[in-house]
Amino acid sequence: xxxxxxxxxxxxxxxxxxxxxxxxxxxxxxxxxxxxxxxxxxxxxxxxxxxxxxxxxxxxxxxxxxxxxxxxxxxxxxxxxxxxxxxxxxxxxxxxxxxxxxxxxxxxxxxxxxxxxxxxxxxxxxxxxxxxxxxxxxxxxxxxxxxxxxxxxxxxxxxxxxxxxxxxxxxxxxxxxxxxxxxxxxxxxxxxxxxxxxxxxxxxxxxxxxxxxxxxxxxxxxxxxxxxxxxxxxxxxxxxxxxxxxxxxxxx
Amino acid sequence: xxxxxxxxxxxxxxxxxxxxxxxxxxxxxxxxxxxxxxxxxxxxxxxxxxxxxxxxxxxxxxxxxxxxxxxxxxxxxxxxxxxxxxxxxxxxxxxx
Numbered sequence: 001x002x003x004x005x006x007x008x009x010x011x012x013x014x015x016x017x018x019x020x021x022x023x024x025x026x027x028x029x030x031x032x033x034x035x036x037x038x039x040x041x042x043x044x045x046x047x048x049x050x051x052x053x054x055x056x057x058x059x060x061x062x063x064x065x066x067x068x069x070x071x072x073x074x075x076x077x078x079x080x081x082x083x084x085x086x087x088x089x090x091x092x093x094x095x096x097x098x099x100x101x102x103x104x105x106x107x108x109x110x111x112x113x114x115x116x117x118x119x120x121x122x123x124x125x126x127x128x129x130x131x132x133x134x135x136x137x138x139x140x141x142x143x144x145x146x147x148x149x150x151x152x153x154x155x156x157x158x159x160x161x162x163x164x165x166x167x168x169x170x171x172x173x174x175x176x177x178x179x180x181x182x183x184x185x186x187x188x189x190x191x192x193x194x195x196x197x198x199x200x201x202x203x204x205x206x207x208x209x210x211x212x213x214x215x216x217x218x219x220x221x222x223x224x225x226x227x228x229x230x231x232x233x234x235x236x237x238x239x240x241x242x243x244x245x246x247x248x249x250x251x252x
Numbered sequence: 253x254x255x256x257x258x259x260x261x262x263x264x265x266x267x268x269x270x271x272x273x274x275x276x277x278x279x280x281x282x283x284x285x286x287x288x289x290x291x292x293x294x295x296x297x298x299x300x301x302x303x304x305x306x307x308x309x310x311x312x313x314x315x316x317x318x319x320x321x322x323x324x325x326x327x328x329x330x331x332x333x334x335x336x337x338x339x340x341x342x343x344x345x346x347x348x
Contacts, residue, residue: 034258034259034281035281035295036280036281036282036291036294036295037291039291039294039295039298040290040291040294043294043298139290140290143286143287143290147283147284147287
């Protein structure tokens with residue numbers, strides 16, 4: 001594997017996280033609990049779609065096969081998507097949406113700060129923009145977690161269930177394979193080993209402040225690094241890719 | 253009195269750039285100051301409208317009573333000498 005090939009896969013993975021979570025959040029448009037939150041969540045979705053576009057354009061360029069970001073977003077089969085499993089999990093109730101944001105935005109907040117130092121200039125530039133956005137996403141998720149955890153009996157119960165149910169998708173965030181190892185040596189990728197303790201502290205502090213309980217260590221789901229997904233991704237793609245599959249090259 | 257089942261009402265004021273006045277942008281619902289600030293940001297500054305935000309609980313706004321309009325505002329109608337229309341505007345002067 002050359003550095004360029006590894007960077008392509010690495011960028012594609014980052015692009016897929018943003019694309020799939022952005023799509024999930026966009027499903028909440030007009031369906032959030034109230035209009036201000038509707039705007040907040042779709043704003044976050046738009047940040048994600050913007051990042052997906054930047055990442056996938058960069059990936060297409062690295063691949064060097066004359067493809068565009070759209071080709072990568074709309075023309076790949078499920079097994080060639082590398083988003084983390086947590087990003088494709090359903091929105092569920094509002095507690096699930098918030099906990100998914102909590103786990104992932106804490107990770108992205110730490111991750112993109114580090115990626116700003118990447119020796120790949122495009123990745124560093126995307127990271128610089130993303131870290132400002134992600135800081136807000138983290139703040140938003142953290143505030144809601146504290147508010148709902150320390151809220152009514154009902155909100156506390158729902159938050160606790162969501163914390164438990166999504167926990168098994170967090171182990172995967174820190175998995176590294178040959179792609180990461182090659183790029184860490186080249187100063188392009190982020191070494192996730194050191195992020196794990198920091199991430200755990202962020203989550204622990206928030207969960208404690210929210211008067212909730214940390215989930216126990218459990219079996220961790222895995223597979224997305226190899227393109228193995230939960231049943232949800234197929235359904236997302238059938239909607240996301242419908243237009244380009246039914247009317248290839250359609251434009252407006 | 254309050255039949256609104258949503259959260260508390262807040263008024264949002266946006267400053268477009270430093271030195272300019274804060275202008276009322278609209279209102280939002282929120283349960284606390286932090287949420288009010290975030291909702292104001294998400295609702296009213298998505299297209300680069302502002303560089304600074306004020307949020308104020310609507311219940312603290314004191315409004316004039318429309319029944320008092322005649323008393324409050326009519327007396328100023330016939331005082332045209334209060335308008336700066338009797339001066340010659342210096343050429344090139346802005347923001348007057």
